[in-house]
Amino acid sequence: MEKILIVDDSPTQAAQLKSILDADYNVSVAQTAEEGLSYVGSEDFSLILLDVVMPGMDGFTLLKKLQEEVITQSVPVILITSLSDIQHEQLGLTLGAVDYISKPFHPLIVKARVNTHIKLYRYRKQVEYQSMTDQLTGIANRRQHDCYSIIKWNEAIRLQVPFSVCMFDIDHFKAYNDTFGHPAGDKVIASVARVVSSHLQRSTDFVARYGGEEFVALFLGENANRAFSYLKKIRKAVENLRIPHDPSTAEWVTVSIGGITLVPQRENSYDVYLKIADTMLYDAKKFGRNKVVWANEKMVQWYED
DSSP states (O other), X not given: OOEEEEEOSOHHHHHHHXXXXXXXXXXXXXXXXXXXHHHHHHSOOSEEXXXXXXXXXXXXXXXXXXXXXXXXXXXXXXXXXXXXXHHHHHHXXXXXXXXXXXXXXXXXXXXXHHHHHHHHHHHHHHHHHHHTBOTTTSSBOHHHHHHHHHHHHHHHHHHTOOEEEEEEEETTHHHHHHHHOHHHHHHHHHXXXXXXXXXXXXXXXXXXXXXXXXXXXXXXXXXXXXXXXXXXXXXXXXXXXXXXXXXXXOSBOOEEEEEEEEOOOTTOOHHHHXXXXXXXXXXXXXXXSSOEEEEOTTOOEEEOO
């Protein structure tokens, strides 16, 4: 059931709106803008109904804050207001509201407008999902990585927790394609993606196909030792698939992995550490492939035997 948030300082009006929508949606109510911000930071909503006139932070100010945050800027907001002049309506639409409902409101009008914007939101999310998903493997694509990585990087800075970034590469993949053909190569890419995904159980774990036979994974909260051990298990799991390779290059399909763990600071750049992870991957290949090479924030490297 889709979630809707009502932000309104009037208990009577909020209760009336909730009673109109309760049968079709999971409705939460916040009675101040600050409480509304707390709600959207902890739950995913498909629509926000926002009263314009509230004490303290008004609806226009809250709307502006919602549009500035990555996690809420795509959530549609309908303004509930008794301010019927053109200037206020223009201001709300300019700030990012998708619609207005004027007081006193009619239940059928509220339902119709809410249903319309929920349908539009679902459609947009479906299109976004398709554009953010790798069609071959079903995991995230590079575009999703580019968005998600910055969100999680900033979260690690805010919480001051370890952040790990690693790069995977299928060993001797060109030789595999030359021997078995591209359709077989596609199956190998999909198989590796499934194995890696099956090991990522936490909601903060993330893996994406970065391009060709290369993958990138992110972990939040694991220290360098645990991340290194974790990735060795994933490398071994790919080897244990026992997918035959060209005997002249390797017995089985394997992956090389490189990565780094750090507690990022505001002056650090994610792109710099992604490049360091790629350098660790290069070292894993240089030292014989089918290995994990890891580094901590002091750039002390650990090599898998």
